[in-house]
Amino acid sequence: MQNNTEGATTENTTPYAVESVINAARILLMLRSTRALQVGQVADELGVARSTAHRLLTTLQSQGLLAQAAARRAYTPGPALVEIGASVVGAVSLRELAQPILERVAHDTGETAHLLVLHGTEVVFVDGVEGRHAIRAATRVGERELAHVSAGGKALLAELSEEELDRRYPDEKLSGGTDSAIGTRTQLKSELARIREDGFAVNRSESEAGLCAVSVAIHDAGGSAIGVISISGPSMRLLERVDELAGGLRARVADLNT
C-alpha cells in the first residue's frame, strides 16, 4: 500500500505511519546535507507552520538529538546524535578497518582495490590500493562516481529499501555512464535484486568503456551496509575472472564482517 504525498515526496509502505514522526525524521535527514537548521527553513522543507517546525525542533533538542548554541540561533546536531552516529558508524573508522583487506585483495588479485561509501546517488572513493599490472585502474581516492553505473554503488544501492531507493531515484529515466549503463529505474531494481541474490555486484563497462569492477558490501555488527570493497581493472583481464574475484572478495569481506 503506497501512500504518495505530493508536497512531501515521502513514500512509505505502512498505512499507519505517524505523520509527526515522519516530519521529525525528515528534520534529521536534513542534517545529511547541512549542519545548521533554521526554523523557517525547516518549515519550508516540511511544508508546515513555523510554530510546528519550532515545536519539532525543540522536541528533538530536548532529547539531545539537536542542540542550539544560544537562544534564537540555528539548531545543530546534538550530543546524543553524535553518540548515536559514532555508535552506528563504529568506533574504529571504516578506513582503518578496511585498509588491511584492501592491501590483501590488491595483492592477491593483482588488481586495484577500493573502499567506497554511498552518498545520495553517488559513491565516494574513500581509500584505494593499486594493482601491480602496468595497465590497471588508477586509485581515485576522494573522487565520486554515479552509484547506478558502478559496481560499488550498485552493491550499496542493493541494500536500500524500496522506499529509500524510490526517494533517491524519483525519475524512471537514469542518465550517466556509458551506453552499457543502466538507463531506467526498473532496470536498476531488477539488477539490484540480482545483486542481492548473488551477494556481489559487477560493473561491465558501465561507468567507463573497458573498465570492469566487482564489489561486495561491508556490513557492521547490526547488518547495516556501511561501505563496499571493490576490485577494478581492464575488462580484458577481469571479465573472465568475475566469479573467481567475487568469491575471493566475499570471503575477505566475510572475515571483516565478523
Add this chain to the structure above:
Amino acid sequence: MQNNTEGATTENTTPYAVESVINAARILLMLRSTRALQVGQVADELGVARSTAHRLLTTLQSQGLLAQAAARRAYTPGPALVEIGASVVGAVSLRELAQPILERVAHDTGETAHLLVLHGTEVVFVDGVEGRHAIRAATRVGERELAHVSAGGKALLAELSEEELDRRYPDEKLSGGTDSAIGTRTQLKSELARIREDGFAVNRSESEAGLCAVSVAIHDAGGSAIGVISISGPSMRLLERVDELAGGLRARVADLNT
C-alpha cells in the same frame, strides 16, 4: 517549566513538546547501546502498547532511519541513519584530525596529551602522546574514566543540555574518584557552568591523587562537541601552569575548530 514524567524519565524544558516525537527520539537513543531493536523491547522501554511501538518503528524505517533485515526481524540502524551519523561525526575521523594537535601539544608543554570522547557518564581515551618528563602521566588509550572526576569528561559534560545532564545523572549523589572529586550533581552543575565560562576544564587530583589535567573541547563545524584534548601530568608541575596550559590548548584547539 519542567515536566517530569515518572514512567518515562524524560524531562524537557518546552511545554509544547510533541510526545510522539519524543518517543521516536527515544527509540533512536536506544541505538546508543544496542544495535537491534525488538518491538516488545521498545514497547517496554517507552511504556506504550506494542502496536504503538511497531508503528513508530515502521515509521522510522520508512524514512530510512531504521532497517529490518527481513519481515518479523529486529530493527537495526538504517542507511539514512548511517549517513547522518557519518555526516555528523565527520568524514575524516576525529583521531586523524586530532593527531597532529596531540603531537604538538605534547611537544610544546612537555606533558602527556590525550584525545577523549564522551560515552554515557564515562570518557574513553581514544589516542595519546606521552610527554618527555621521566615522571609523567601514562597514555591510557582504550581505557575509560568517570566523566565527572576528569577534566576531559567535565569539559564534555559542560556541552550537554541540562535535560541531558539530568538524564545521565538521575541521582544527586555522585560516587567515584578521590576525596577531592565532585560528590553531588549540584556541585557538578556549578562546576560545569564555570567551565563553560572559562572555556576549559581542570582536574585537580579528582580522578587520582597527585594528577592534574587541563582540557578543552573540540567542536565540529556546526558547533557540536565531538571530543576533547587533555593535557595531564603531576600536580606539582601542572597546578602552577593551569592558566598557561589552558590558554595554549585553547589556541591549538581553535586552529582545529576552523
Add this chain to the structure above:
DNA sequence: AGATATGATTCCTTCATGCAGAACAACACC
C-alpha cells in the same frame, strides 16, 4: 532616538491524528 524587517518563540483553540485494544499472522516448541 524610533521605525521596520526578520526570524524565533509562546499560547490557545480545534479537529484530525496518535494511541491502545483486539484480532490476526507467523513462527518455535512440545
Add this chain to the structure above:
DNA sequence: GGTGTTGTTCTGCATGAAGGAATCATATCT
C-alpha cells in the same frame, strides 16, 4: 495437533498535534 511468544494490521475515540495570532528579540536603517 496445541500452546506460547512476538510481530503486524485495523479501527474508533479522545487527546494531542497543527496552525494562526500574538509576542519577543535582534539587527539595520533613518
